[in-house]
Amino acid sequence: MSTTTVLAPVAGRAVALGDVPDPVFSAGMVGHGAAIDPGPCVVDAIAPVSGRLLKLMPHAYVLLTEEKVGVLVHLGLDTVALDGEGFTVHLNQGDDVAAGQVIITYDAASVAAKGLNPIVPVVIMDEREAANIAVSDAVRTGSEIASGAVLFTANK
Numbered sequence: 001m002s003t004t005t006v007l008a009p010v011a012g013r014a015v016a017l018g019d020v021p022d023p024v025f026s027a028g029m030v031g032h033g034a035a036i037d038p039g040p041c042v043v044d045a046i047a048p049v050s051g052r053l054l055k056l057m058p059h060a061y062v063l064l065t066e067e068k069v070g071v072l073v074h075l076g077l078d079t080v081a082l083d084g085e086g087f088t089v090h091l092n093q094g095d096d097v098a099a100g101q102v103i104i105t106y107d108a109a110s111v112a113a114k115g116l117n118p119i120v121p122v123v124i125m126d127e128r129e130a131a132n133i134a135v136s137d138a139v140r141t142g143s144e145i146a147s148g149a150v151l152f153t154a155n156k
Contacts, residue, residue, distance in 0.1 A: 011147040012038035014138035033123035040109040056093040058084035070125030077117040086110040
């Protein structure tokens, strides 16, 4: 069994994935994990794990670890409709990145101003068992979490 430690890609209030107001995420359809509500601010979204930047879009990215664990970071809900507005991408798809490296600068304030939810779901791709995810105390209590702090661990 391998354990993957997943860091918070942004600072904010930690949120249980089941509380994300989007059924694709809250029901674990994409995978299980946790989320962060950054509030209306501009934040640097970092790599929650080290790995290869498998997929990179302005509003989301997927990192693949050496152990072949895929981690999705989705910046806001329904933000694909913004066509990149409010996002500044700093890397390229296919790049190798270290945990903590800045990937995208995210203007959560402009996303919120457009009436969209700026929450940031972070999930282990295709993880079907919620029990394989051990969330941090911040997620359990809905408290503030710092960027780069442990958000959850995944056991496969």
